[in-house]
Structure formats: C-alpha cells, structure tokens
Amino acid sequence: MIIDLPSTSTSAVNKALVDLRDSGGAVALGRVLTLCVVTDDAHAEDAIEAANEASREHPCRVLVLARGNRRGAARLDAQIRVGGDAGASEVVVLRLYGPLVDHGETTVVPLLLSDAPIVAWWVGAAPEDLQSDPIGAIAQRRITDSAETSNPARSLEHRRAHYRAGDTDLAWTRLTNWRALLAAALDQPPYEPVTQVTVAGAPDSPSTELLAAWLAVKLKAPVVRARTKKGTGVQSVRLDRKSGAVELIRPDQTVATLTQPGQPERRIALARRPVKDCLTEELRRLDPDEVYGETLVHGLPAVGGRTMSVAQAQAQGRISPPADAARSQAAAQKESSRISRAMKRAQPVDAEQHSRSSAVPNNAVAANAPDGNPPQDQGTQAVRRARAGAAAKEASAARAAPAARTAAKRAAGKKAASASTPGPLTTEAPAPQDAPPAAGTTKRATAKKATAKTATATKTAATGTAPRRSTARGAGAAKGASA
Secondary structure (H helix, E strand, O other): OOEEOOOOOOOHHHHHHHHHHHHHHHOOOOEEEEEEEEEEHHHHHHHHHHHHHHOOOOOOOEEEEEEEOOOOHHHHHEEEEOOOHOOOOOEEEEEHHHHHHOHHHHHHHHHHOOOOOOOEOOOOOOOOOOOOHHHHHHHOOEEEEEHHHEEEEEHHHHHHHHOOOOOEEEHHOOOOHHHHHHHHHHHOOOOOOEEEOOOOOOOHHHHHHHHHHHHHHHHOOOOHHHEEOOOOOOEEEEEEEOOOOEEOOOOOOOOOEEEEEOOEEEEEOOOOOOOOHHHHHHOOOOHHHHHHHHHHHHHHHHHOOOEEEEEHHHHOOOOOOOOHHHHHHHHHHHHHHHHHHHHHHOOOOHHHHHHOOOOOOOHHHHOOOOOOOOOHHHHHHHHHHHHHHHHHHHHHHHHHHHHHHHHHHHHHHHHHHHOOOOOOOOOOOOOOOOOOOOHHHHHHHHHHHHHHHHHHHHHHHHOOOOOOOHHHHHHHHHHHHHO
C-alpha cells in the first residue's frame, strides 16, 4: 500500500501513520531500529529496495531523505509505504526541495521511533566528518559506501581522518568472504609466518586498499599493491610462506581459485556482494566495528605507497597470471560437464556384471557405448529373469507363511488341550466294515485310551488298590451284554 502526501508537513505524516495503524493494522511494535537513508531522487528507489530486503531480517522504520532541487520554494512531498511495498518495515519517503534540502534533520526527528537505535546510511556522497553532521550526530551507527563516490581514494582518506567509533563502510563489508577464506587457509598446517603479501586490484577499488591494510595489520608482513584495470575490483591475494604460497585468484569476478601447498586447487564462488547483503550484515551489529577502525586508522598508513603494475608483479613472481587461473577454471568446468553428461547417460548394472567389469567405471562404459547405454549380453538377461522369478517365489512364500504358522499354532493348541484333560472311558460303536474309520478319529481315540491308562496307573501306585469300575460304566457294560 502506497499513500502519497504532496506538499505536506511532518505532523501530517505522523497523523497519517497513526490513522493507518488504527485502520489497517500496520503496527510499529516489532520494529528494532530506525534506518535513516540519505540519498537523492535518482538513487532513491534502489536504496528503498535494498532497505526493504534488509528489513526482512531486521524489521525497522525506514526514513528516506531524497534530496531534490535546491532551487525554488521549500516543499516537502511525503509517501508512506506499508505491506508488500515495504518488506517487513514501514517506509516513509521524504522528498525535500528548496532550502529544506540542507535541513533534512528537521523532518527526520519527529518521525523517529522512541527508544529505538538509529542507523544512518549515506548512499552516495557523505559528509567528510560524519559525527559533525546533524543526522550522523543522532545515529549510533553510520554507514557509508566509498565505492559509490566520484573519488573512492579521497573518500577513504576522509573516513580515516575523521573516524569515530560506530563508523563503517560497505567497501569493508564486501571483503567479508575474502577475509574468511584467507583466515581459514592460514588456520591449516603448516603454521608458518607469512613473509610477504601481494594484493592485486583496481586503483579505484577501496575494498582492495582495505584488504591490503587488514593483512598488513594482522600479519605484520610487508604488503605490496599491484594495480589492475579500473572496474575489476579485488583480483588476487598471494601470501608467501616458507613451505609455499597461498594464493586466491578471481579472474572473472565470479569464481575464484584457491591454491595451497600439498592440496588440490579449489574453485569457490566469490562474486561481488550486492548492496542489500552488505546492508543486512551491517545491521546485525549496533556496536562499533573495532577491526574496521584498526584497519582504517593503522593499516592504511602501513601500506603507504608500495604499489606496482601487474606486469612488474608477475615478472618478479609475486602473483600468478590471472589467465592461467582462467584456463584452469575452464578446463575444470569442461571436465565437470563431461562427467555430468556421462553420469546422466549411464544405466545401473547388477552386482555380477559390475564384478566382471570392475576395472572400468560405469560412466566410462556408458561413454564408450555407441548408444550411450552399457552393453548387455543374453546371459546377463537370462540371469536377471531367473533372479526375478526367484524373487517372486520368495515373495509368495513370505505372504503364505503367516497363515501357515497361524494354522499350525491352532492345531497344536487343540492337541495339547485334549491331551491334558482326560475324558470318561466309553465304549465306542465299531465302524462299519465297508467304511474304515477316519484317521483323525482313530488318533483321538488312541490318545484318550493312553491318557486313561496313564491316569489309572498313577492312581494304583498312589493307593495300592485296584481301581473300581464306575457304576455308570458297569451299568453300561451289562446293558450292552444283555442286548
């Protein structure tokens, strides 16, 4: 949602924010800071987009001071953005015209969040002394970007001469990945001191100057700057040690190659970081960046004027030609593509075929086949069919096994119950001669007789007297005899 307020005042903007909060539910309760962006009309939209992306990690109120034409009458045009047009924040764009351009702080103060930290960000040119600027004086963190100025070297010198705790530069933030890779390489054995450092980069790149200054401060070694073409940024870093050099080269501004003694070359994604990523990183901390201050104040004078051309550095063996790294990266990319194509064409093989052709990898077999598939003979196909039939039989047997076990358990339970409970001794009628008794009936009768005999023997042994016939049995026997 975008609300335009032409020719307005700060009190009207504040009232519109309160009404919007009451009616639309847009609240400022979850804002962690106020980000004050100082820019001009030409770069306002790019700055707002970067601030919106950063607000997804750091919800904040964004106040954009877009300085317009200084001629004419003083006028304030405001615009309020919330919802999808403001990321996770609420954006207030203040376009200043006439004499009001030089008094932007008077429009910012009434719109600040209470009890929230203030971060000021100058998108382009910034004041020489940030602390003396009215907006910089009320901010806890002050962010500049020397790379976006017309003279980066002079801007970096101004930052060094007027440094205060809380100042930082996005040219320094762009070096985070470079510093992490170099520190990780030196953390691995052998733990030897660095004897010489060579940093190659463009003369209009403040990041190259800050990287050389940081290495000079931390390694306490002589640092030499090699100048490359303008617009190439940081190109390479070489750290010489007794056992060999650690070299990080980025020939195409996208992928870098890291070489270390005793280890294979590694290709690393190392593209130039966008502004939104750098701004998001800087908003993660509101305390002063001591490493940046030390690098700026003590590192830049240590590097001094030790510069030479790339041709001179290559002739002295200080850096490797970037063309060699580019050719190595192209060859590695070509080999990776070839292996990827071979793996996509390859078909899985069974264990028997793999054991017969274990000396040749599967992707090589697929690559040498005319149609891209591994060759298969009739024997292999017959073995596969036989294994498939055996697998089907095993599956059928596995499905029938539970039912068979259940039936066997039931039969065993019935047999045990009949064997443990002796029944009365009765005389069964003989089966007809033309129809032989069933096998199950004969087995049950035999089991009953054996049980009766066992019970009789046990009773005789216990009492010492012969058992008496039961009256019911004797009556049944006499009735049978008379019949």
